[in-house]
Amino acid sequence: MIHQQPPRPLVEAPLQFRMSSGGEKAKQNSLAICPKCDAPAFIRRSTRVTEKVKHLDAHCTNTGCGHTFGLELVFRHTYCPGLIDRPDLDLPICPRDQVPHVLPPARDAGDDPNQLTMFAGG
Ligand SMILES: [Zn+2]
Numbered sequence: 001m002i003h004q005q006p007p008r009p010l011v012e013a014p015l016q017f018r019m020s021s022g023g024e025k026a027k028q029n030s031l032a033i034c035p036k037c038d039a040p041a042f043i044r045r046s047t048r049v050t051e052k053v054k055h056l057d058a059h060c061t062n063t064g065c066g067h068t069f070g071l072e073l074v075f076r077h078t079y080c081p082g083l084i085d086r087p088d089l090d091l092p093i094c095p096r097d098q099v100p101h102v103l104p105p106a107r108d109a110g111d112d113p114n115q116l117t118m119f120a121g122g
Contacts, residue, residue, distance in 0.1 A: 034060035036067050044068075051075070051089055 030040035039062035046056045052075035060067040077094040 032056065032058045032071055034058075034062065034065060034067050035069070036060070037062050037065040039065060041067075041069075043071075046073075052091075 032041040032043055033039070034041050037060065039060050041058040041060050044057045044059050046054055048054050054073040056071040056073055058069050058071055060069075075091065077092045079094050079099045081091075081093070
C-alpha cells in the first residue's frame with residue numbers, strides 16, 4: 001500500500017500593492033504614488049517597451065492635484081531563475097544575501113481591514 005503525503009498548503013501572501021484610492025494603507029501599498037502630493041495614482045495605460053522595461057501612464061487620485069505623469073517599470077534582478085532559459089536577456093541575478101524571504105501573514109494576525117474574510121459574522 002502506498003502511503004500518500006497530504007497535499008502541501010498553498011502559500012498565501014497579502015496583495016502587496018493597490019491601485020485604489022483611500023487611506024494610508026492604500027497609499028503605502030499603491031503601485032504608483034504621485035510625486036507632487038503623495039496620493040495613490042491610477043495606472044491609466046501601460047506599454048511594454050522591451051522585455052525588461054514597461055512604461056506606465058499614471059493619474060493622481062487626488063482631485064485637488066490632478067497630476068498626470070509617466071513612470072518606468074524596470075526589471076531589476078532575478079531571485080530564482082525558474083525553469084525557462086533566456087540567456088539572450090542577460091538578466092542580472094540578485095546576490096544571495098539580498099534575496100527577500102517573504103512569508104505569509106501569521107494566522108492570528110487578522111488586523112488588516114482590507115483583507116476579506118470568509119469567516120465574518122462573529
Ligand atoms: Zn498628486
